[in-house]
Amino acid sequence: MCGIALVVSGIRIDxxxxxCEEFSPTDKVEQCVFTTDDMNAALRRRGPDSLGSRGVFLELKTQASVNDRDLLSSNVGDEEKDDQKFCIKFCSEVHDCRLSANGENGFPIRKSYAEMLFTSAVLQLRGVIPVMQPLADASGNILIYNGEIYGGLQISSDSNDAEILMQTLGNCCCCYSHRDMSTCDGKPIPELLSSLKGPWAIIYWQNTxxxxxxxxxxxxxRSLLVHWPTSEDSRLLLSSISPKPSFDSEDERRLSSLNYWEEFPCGVYSxxxxxxxVDACLVGDVQKHEWTNSMxxxxxxxxxxxxxxxNEEFHSSNFLIPAGQYDMLLDFAAGFVQSSVLTPAHMVLAALRQSVARRTTEFTIFQAVVDAYRQGEPVPVAVLFSGGLDSMILAALLHQCLDPRYxxxxxxxxxxxxxxxxxxxxRVGVKVLKRVAPLRxxxxxxxxxxxxxLIAEMKHVRSLISPAKTxxxxxxxxxxxxxxxxxxxxxEATNSNGDEVYHSIRYKSEARILLVGSGADEQCAGYGRHRTKYRSSSWxxxxxxxxxxxxxIWKRNLGRDDRCIADNGKEARFPFLDEDVIRVLLDFPLxxxxxxxxxxxxxxxxxxxxxxxxxGLHEAATLPKRAIQFGSRxxxxxxxxxxxxxxxANQASAGSVDINKS
Incomplete structure (x- = not known):
């Protein structure tokens, strides 16, 4: 997937x-500068296979005004149903919705109306048939979805997960009150989303x-940004991206986007x-729903x-793995673990290998992706590579999972x-990989x-990292x-009379899937601050x-990183942040x-x-941690x-300095 966006106007958000602690204060410096064209342009530059929009036009009208020309209407709430109805019009294009608001196309002007515009850019990576979003069904439900499902839903290897998710959502409870999920007919949506394994951001209109x-x-x-309505901009916006606003002046652009977006918190909301x-308007009541999956x-x-x-535990060479605790990984481990004694490292290795396989080989890579490569050999997957510990592990595991022809x-x-x-x-790391896997x-x-x-590029990346700003x-x-x-x-290195001669060839990677080592340091104490905290406060x-x-990590790292990588038409995948990998690492003693x-x-x-x-990566096993900003210089x-x-810079604590205030 590539990105999603929603613009809601004409609804008072409650x-x-x-x-309030989940969201930043609303005293923002901003102007209403982001248009739908801005958002479409930001999504389009990612090079998606398709970009689509679908609108929902909601009109509030009295019962007396409802007539046979209404496309769809339904009662709203017990206290309102005697005298208020919604009239809903679905539009395949934004233009159609706006014509409707002006009284054209046979749809009359009314005093109170609202518009929801769903936009989705699809980078097709799964399935055998092209799929365009937004997805809509016969009941009027609409889905835009950016993610990958690796568990929680039954999805065949050649299916598209967005289509399966849409079908499943259509069978979920559609009661009018979502406060008491125990009264729902069918599976509640929070329960369904809680069961999904893998990264996702979702926007779903449940019509009924x-x-x-x-x-x-x-x-x-997966990145998801939000702009809650303010006095400057009364719209609700949800977006995978922070688009460049339509201003000519750089000062105006910088000021107008200051604090406009927030990282949307992890969770399910309705x-x-x-x-x-009271005032004959449409109101949106926002609720947060708890995760229901115990794990x-x-x-x-x-x-x-x-x-x-x-003391005796700390000096023990092996932690005993409880029988049956890791049945899900034993088959995976059996293929490469030679020892009869399984250590925690064996189980972490098995979980990581399964995680890499899920993200690269367990589901059919859309054939058009492979066919599109212009280079001599197809390269569907790449690794963000420093030659350090995390990227070497990912590269070696990718080799074990990926078809040798790639x-x-x-x-x-x-x-x-x-x-x-x-x-x-x-350079050292690639030599080691060639030694470990010489046929790859x-x-x-x-x-x-x-x-x-990189002056122009830096300006562009500033918009991508927003709301991050240091x-x-x-x-x-x-x-x-x-x-x-x-x-x-x-x-590349070639042999000349027994000596290695290195040369460079101009090249652009066309791989659409990029494995990234995010989450390894956070879970395994890789940062310097971890050592500092250990010295002051022990275990x-x-x-x-x-x-x-x-x-x-969702607020400080992942949204920012996802936006910067996706801007190139690539999808970042994080094997160290697989649910089963997190679980295995947590189960073992610190x-x-x-x-x-x-x-x-x-x-x-x-x-x-x-x-x-x-x-077999003995050299990488001893390398110290280096963050990308330091390792790349x-x-x-x-x-x-x-x-x-x-x-x-050190005296000014440069890393934490706000770009906008320097």
């Missing part, structure tokens, strides 16, 4: 039923109940639309049973040529950039955006810091995951280092450009 459903998976692995007797609630709570070790692109970005740390480790075609794609030559966000965003673009040079402090990281008494490159992400050794270049020197 937010009193949801917690006059309810708009919207939300984001429990970890926020907005039931009813008629207000999912445990993962969100991110509580670990074993946090503080007793090459694998390893995308590496540098702002310091061949001297950047990530470039050095990437590995393609190291070296993407070189100079910050001083220099650290911008540095990470531009590095991800360039890497995902895949436009660089192939680094309990470390656990709480890791828990905080996991519970805010001291099996990390031992921060040991030095960097040994005790941090201890369990992943053991996984790397099981895969963009942070260093940014500090010099914006603060004069690294020293001045």
């Amino acid at each position: 937010l009193t039923s949801i917690s 109940s006059r309810t708009l459903w919207f939300g984001r998976d429990a970890f926020g692995r 907005m039931s639309i009813y008629a207000s007797k 999912l609630k445990e993962l969100i709570g991110w509580e670990r049973k074993f946090v503080e070790p007793k 090459a694998i692109d390893l995308l590496n970005v540098s702002f310091a040529g061949q001297s950047a740390p990530d470039r050095i480790t990437a 075609s590995w393609r190291l794609v070296e993407i070189d950039a100079n910050l001083s030559n 220099y650290m966000d911008l540095n990470i965003g531009i590095a991800l955006w360039l890497a995902a673009g895949g436009d660089g040079w192939l680094y 309990l402090g470390l656990h709480e810091e890791m828990k905080l990281d996991m519970q805010r 001291w099996e995951i990390a031992n921060l008494d040991q030095p960097s490159g040994t005790g941090d992400k201890k369990i992943l280092r053991e996984v790397a050794r099981l895969l 963009i942070a260093q270049e940014s500090n010099r450009k914006n603060f004069g020197s690294n020293r001045a």
Whole structure:
């Protein structure tokens, strides 16, 4: 998928039923600058296979005015049903809806009306038949969906998950009150969405109940932004992207978009639309619904049973795996685990391998994707590649899962040529991969950039990372955006009289699926702040810091990263954030995951280092953690450009400085 957007106008939004703490204050500096054309342009530049819109026009009219020309009408609420009705018109194009509002096309003007415009850009990655969104059924329900379903619904390998989800939603409860789900006829929508495994953002109009459903998976692995109505802009907007506003002046553009968007919190929300007797207008009552899946609630709570070790436990070489606890992974592990004794690292390896398979091979890759590659060898999947621990594990597991006829692109970005740390480790890493898997075609794609030559690109990425707004966000965003673009040079070695000769060939990766290592550091104590917290607060402090990281990853990282990668027509997939991987990592004692008494490159992400050794990646198993902004050297270049020197940047805590205020 590529992106979704919804614009709701003419409805008074009632937010009193949801917690104000979940959303930022509404005292924003903004102007009404985002048009539907802006949003369509932002989605279109992602290079989707299709871009479609569908409108719903809602009109409030008295019972006496309802006549045979009404396309569809229904009662709303017990207290309103005697004298108020909705008249609903479905439009395939925005233009049709606006003509209707002006009294054309045989649809009369009324005093109170509203419009909902659903837009979806589809990057076809699953199924065998092209699918266009928005999806609509005979009951008038409409779905726009951005995600991948890996469990919770029965989906055959060659089916399209959006179509199956649409059919299932159509059988869900459609009662008018969604407060008491125990009274629902059929499965409640929150129960269905709670059961889904995989990343998703969804907007669904349930016609019979006059309810708009919207939300984001429990970890926020797909971007969803929201603009709640304000005095400056009375519309409700939901969007995968933060489009560029229609202004000529850069100062006006910067000011107008300041604090306009918020990251939408993870969860399922509904907005039931009813008629207000007081002022004869349409009102949308927004409700938040709790997750109903018990395992999912445990993962969100991110509580670990074993946090503080007793002395004998800490020095034990192996944690005993309870019998039957990991039946789901034993078959997967049997294919590559040679030892008769399964350790936590074996089970994490099995969970990760299954996660990579789900994201790359368990479902049919849309054939047109493979056929579209212009290079000699098809490359459906690429890896964001630094040569470090996480990306080496992903590359090795992708090799185990992917058909051997496919090459694998390893995308590496540098702002310091061949001297950047990530470039050095990437070149070493590809040699290791060729040793481990000599028959696979590995393609190291070296993407070189100079910050001083990226003025226009930096402005564009600033719109992509919004509402994130620090220099650290911008540095990470531009590095991800360039890497995902895949436009660089192939680094290859050939033998000449027994000596290796390296040469570069211009190359652009056409892979639409990009594996990214997000979530590994948060779950396995890979950040420097984890070591700091451990030193000051021991095991309990470390656990709480890791828990905080996991519970805010949707806001700090994933939405921003998804937008920057998707802008290139690529879909980011996060194997370390698979539900089963999170569960397995949480089930093991914290001291099996990390031992921060040991030095960097040994005790941090201890369990992943053991996984790397099981895969034969011994060099990667000892590499210290390096974030992309430091490994690519963009942070260093940014500090010099914006603060004069690294020293001045450090004194100003440059990473946390707001771009708009500097």
